[in-house]
Amino acid sequence: ELLRIDHVGIAVPDLDAAIRFYAENFGLRCVHEETNDEQGVREAMLAVGDGTGPRLQLLAPARPDSAIAKFLDRSGPGLQQLAYTVADVEVAAEKLRARGLRLLYDEPRRGTAGSRINFVHPKDAGGVLVELVEPA
Ligand code: CMX
Numbered sequence: 772e773l774l775r776i777d778h779v780g781i782a783v784p785d786l787d788a789a790i791r792f793y794a795e796n797f798g799l800r801c802v803h804e805e806t807n808d809e810q811g812v813r814e815a816m817l818a819v820g821d822g823t824g825p826r827l828q829l830l831a832p833a834r835p836d837s838a839i840a841k842f843l844d845r846s847g848p849g850l851q852q853l854a855y856t857v858a859d860v861e862v863a864a865e866k867l868r869a870r871g872l873r874l875l876y877d878e879p880r881r882g883t884a885g886s887r888i889n890f891v892h893p894k895d896a897g898g899v900l901v902e903l904v905e906p907a
Contacts, residue, residue: 772857772858772862772863772866773855773856773857773863774855774856774857774858775825775855775856776825776853776854776855776856777825777826777854777855777856777902777904777906778816778825778826778827778828778854778904779825779826779827779828779850779852779853779854780828780829780830780850780851780852780853780854780902781827781828781829781830781848781849781850781851782830782831782839782842782843782846782848782849782850782851783829783830783831783848784831784832784843784848785831786804786813786814786815786829786831789815789829789831790804790815790817790829793817793827793829799817799818799819799827800817800818800822801815801816801817802816802817802818802822802826803815803816803883803884804816805883805884806833807833807881807882807883808833809880809881810837810838810839810880810882811832811833811834811836811837811838811839811840812830812831812832812833812837812838812839813830813831813832813833814828814829814830814831814883815828815829816828816883816884817829828852828854828883830851830852839851851900852890852899852900852901852902853899853900853901853902854888854901854902854903854904855901855902855903855904856904856905856906857903857904857905858905859905860879860887860888860889860903860904860905861879863889863903863905864879864889864903867891871895872891872892872895872896873891873892873894873895874889874890874891874892875889875890875891875892876889876890879905882902882904883904884906884907885907886904886905886906886907887904887905887907888902888903888904888905889902889903890902890903891903
């Protein structure tokens with residue numbers, strides 16, 4: 772059901788500073804930026820190379836009670852999530868639930884650029900927060 776790696780998410784304290792850092796040091800281009808109020812994040816998608824492969828997602832807290840703010844408080848900046856593209860997030864989530872993994876949401880929520888998303892709890896996925904992304 773997992774089609775490919777969609778993106779890798781990195782928690783950062785300051786989105787604009789991080790976009791600059793990746794542009795100046797690694798030559799990565801910012802191809803999308805948005806604020807997701809429900810998730811409490813400001814985020815940017817960076818293209819790697821010709822832009823056809825997985826992207827790098829920078830995630831900064833938009834409010835202090837958000838998942839990213841909590842992650843930064845506990846762990847500091849760094850890898851926060853690994854996201855896979857799926858064709859149908861409800862089908863993929865149901866299959867994982869049936870295998871005993873905890874999904875964070877009963878129903879998909881809105882992710883980047885109108886995608887539909889859900890997450891596997893990191894404690895059920897070897898310490899990795901796994902995101903399922905059904906693109907818009
Ligand atoms: N990766 C790996 N482990 C993580 C983790 C992460 N991102 N976040 C928390 N954990 C670990 C903690 O270290 C902790 O481990 P210990 O018990 O060994 O100390 C444990 O998980 C805590 O689990 P919890 O108390 O159930 O949950 P938290 O309050 O820490 O929240 C999580 C964790 C995953 C439920 C929360 O971050 C969440 O709801 N994430 C989904 C939403 C999200 O990440 N949104 C931002 C991105 C938006 C987007 O991608 O569009």
